[in-house]
Amino acid sequence: MSNDLPFIPHGRHFIAGERIEGQTHFQSAPADGPAHTFSVGTPALVEDACQAAEEAFRSFGHSWREDRAVFLETIVEEIEARAESITEIGTQETGLPATRLVGERGRTVTQLQLFADHIRRGDYLDRRHDPSQPERKPAPRPDLRVMQRPIGPVAVFGASNFPLAFSVAGGDTASALAAGCPVVVKGHSAHPGTSEIVAEAIFAAVRRCGLHPGVFSLIQGGRRDVGTALVQHPLIRAVGFTGSISGGRALFDLCAARRDPIPFFGELGSVNPMFLLPGALAERGEAIGAGWAASLTMGAGQFCTNPGIAVVMRGPDGEAFVEAARRELGKIESQVMLTEGIASAYRAGRDRIAAGTGVRSLLTSTCDLRNTAPDLLQVSAQDWFRDEALAEEAFGPLGLVVTVDSLDEMRDVARSLQGQLTATIHMEEVDSKPVRELLPILERKAGRVLANGFPTGVEVCDAMVHGGPYPASTNFGATSVGTLSIRRWLRPVCYQDMPDSVLPRDLL
Helix, strand or coil, X not given: CCCCCCCCCCCCEEECCEEECCCCEEXXXXXXXXXXXXXXXXXXXXXXXXXXXXXXXXXHCCCCHHHHHHHHHHHHHXXXXXXXXXXXXXHHHHCCCHHHHHHHHHHHHHHHHHHHHHHHHCHHHCCEEECCECCCCCCCEXXXXXXXXXXXXXXXXXXXXXXXXXXXXXXXXXXXXXXXXCEEXXXXXXXXXXXXXXXXXXXXXXXXXXXXXXXXXXXXXXXXXXXXXXXXCCCCCEEEEECCHHHHHHHHHHHHHCCCCCXXXXXXXXXXXXXXXXXXXXXXXXXXXXXXXXXXXXXXXXXXXXXXXXXXXCXXXXXXXXXXXXXXHCCCCCEECCCHHHHHHHHHHHHHHHCCCCCEEEECCCCXXXXXXXXXXXXXXXXXXXXXXXXXXXXXXXXXXXXXXXXXXXXXXXXXXXXXXXXXXXXXXXXXXXXXXXXXXXHHHXXXXXXXXXXXXXXXXXXXXXXXXXXXXXXXXXXXXXXXXXXXXXXXXXEXXXXXXXXXXXXX
């Protein structure tokens, strides 16, 4: 594909190696640039994609991991060949700056390469062997071998806030393909052109590698019936989702209500609290306040790891932190949000929290259509405990300061929280003792606990965990980032007294 030519979407679905035109259509709603026409998904298309995925699994699920690694690397090449066009249409559809799209594309290809390297090493197979003991008394032991095997076709829902890294070729798709699972993607209607061009890259890689075309399908748009048909299709064996609590919970319930329930790996909502210990406040409270303002407004606050709550000791040092945050937030100009729907939901969430018991506004913005500016609110811990709604996520650049009168009260705030993706501790060495008392609480609340940083950077690497107790995610034992995320699409199979001539290649 030449980057000298502009990318003009054709608006069709990708089903089992074919570009399929739909009977009905919808218009994209870009933040800037021309709108385009796209086909609307249907349950009939879901049926075709799932049948093709099951057919592909017969070969892809038993493919050699080196071949799958090469496939992932070929997707990287095809995405990079379309780099300029991806940035162009991505910025038009989402309103995100080009630098963000370039960085997110880099993250996307890094994930693909990470999984290529990961499956080459073979550690993910978790192979174990107990040799036979025929002379053992009172009964002989058989030869037992176990390793992880792919589960079958996987459904992935594209995320609104990450058009590349958590969408068509994002972490869910990369890890599922690495595991040997064909993927059916339900594209997000907020960025269908970006989804299409990335699907073209995967489409091209499938052809170059000579794989069964059912290995990948993309269904664009569609009403709720399309998502329902996808998660309830009997050939789908697991679901990956990033989105709202309400939407994710509805799909989770559908998965659980199936005749054969399947796992739903949903990353839903999180307020990602920060706890500022007295020593850190005294030493660098103003600097932390400025850093919080930058993290809080990154990407108009549309990150699932956005640190929306700061728990701070009452007193002059706490006031200095709050004032620094308020001052820096006041400098932030209005930003474009991903969709009018997200902007509207943010305003409603902000107004709901601002109307809470004892909540005081420190900085109020004016928002319209897709534009928004940051808001800063403050509440005492005692009023926080009286109103559970204050702990609910408002997806956008909203900061809530919770003031506490003691370290005991700070720990009580931590205990009151629901599950989180992240929890952050700002500390100095003098704070070590209270941190040792706080950390066991936060370990039960969050999938990632940080010290002296901000959680909006999620590193793509082996040790990263992006998940947590509900409602941060629907499966507290899983992660959607890092090489451990491949475990979602695998299950252990034990082979007893199986001759070497028929054992899977990876066990020999």
